[in-house]
Amino acid sequence: MRTDQEIQGDVQAELAWEPSVAHEHIGVSVQAGVVTLSGLVSSYAEKLAAEKAVRRVAGVKAIAEDVEVRRPGDARTTDTEIAERICSLFAWDAVIPEEKITVKVENGRVTLGGTVDWRYEVDAARKAAGRIGGVTSVVDLISIRQVPVTHDVKERIEQAFKRNAVLDASSISVIADGGTITLGGKVHAWREREIAERAAWSAPGVTAIHDNIFVA
Template sequence: MKKSDSELQRDVMAELEWEPSVDHADIGVAVNDGVVTLSGYVGTYPEKMAAEKATRRVAGVKAIAEEIKVRFASQPKTADHEIAKRILDLFSWNVFVPADRITVKVEHGWVTLTGTVDWFYQRNEARKAAGRISGVVGINDLIKVSEMPMAHDIKDRIVAAFKRQANLDAKSVTVVTDGGTVKLGGSVKAWNERRIAERAAWSAPGVSRVEDNIVVSF
């Protein structure tokens, strides 16, 4: 009886796992109409040949597209699953990142972050941490900031934060709140003052969005 592609894929993976001379952990197996594609990495060229030989032993294999690369121990580990694991490890070590609330997906070096966090700084820290991993070519940040109940004095808190900043004239910045959204207006004398105002707004509890309409007047 002819094997389905999924059955053939399972058998090839089992044979690679059975073969003692092959470390199958970094080898991917895909099957399309009996044609097996091997991808991933191995440590030596003989191991690469052993993986191909093991695949040919499996009944039902019509052809093999062999795309396995030899990567020595000294070379950086930049396979997608390795990048994902290193990002997750970095999240677990970072006290500012709620690792259990963020999902990581890596495809051809592109990292997609999803999930929901309580604070903007947590989202920002997760994005920065993922960007520090070698092999990452880009980040798609889809993390959402949850809308927590905002304190009734949210505007007062933001204004107070403005006043604590030595480089910001609090009177020149206007603050309007609408649910979880904070709208900033007014004018400042430098871009740095605008960044200070926006950072202060994001640090307030319950803020899920900041609309920065502050004008820089030189």
């Protein structure tokens, strides 16, 4: 079992290795495998990149974040400018159904709403909004259109897990309640947890996922 000191050292090294993160401004503390990040970053996209880097480190069980997005006072972007840039970016991205997504900006906080057909459209919209300068956070309230759920959705997800070379399908449980899927069990790294969740989202009719998988 890895010690907190070992995890802390690896997290700091991974943040330094990630080119999109200014690691000098981010503090790292670890207690019982829970990593706490603190400090300042220059954009919301950098904040997400820091989180992703931490999840790549073995032994990380959870992340508590106290990182703030710093907006220079002489270059502050207005909410109107942020909204216009997000809408323009959505219009140019073929993956994002921009006519189905609403955008609200308040003090740099972006709220996305509307209804789309696929989960990957939600992910694309959220990532695109986070790349805009001046954005401090992105709240995803986008819903996925309900379609008939196949009777064997649980079996389809379990078979997808078995086909994946990274996952140990026997360690992950699947409970289906209509279009809502609850995942449980234990994996060895955040990457496995994310792979399992993505695989479950690919099943026809899935509209919500409760990911209760524990990272050992």
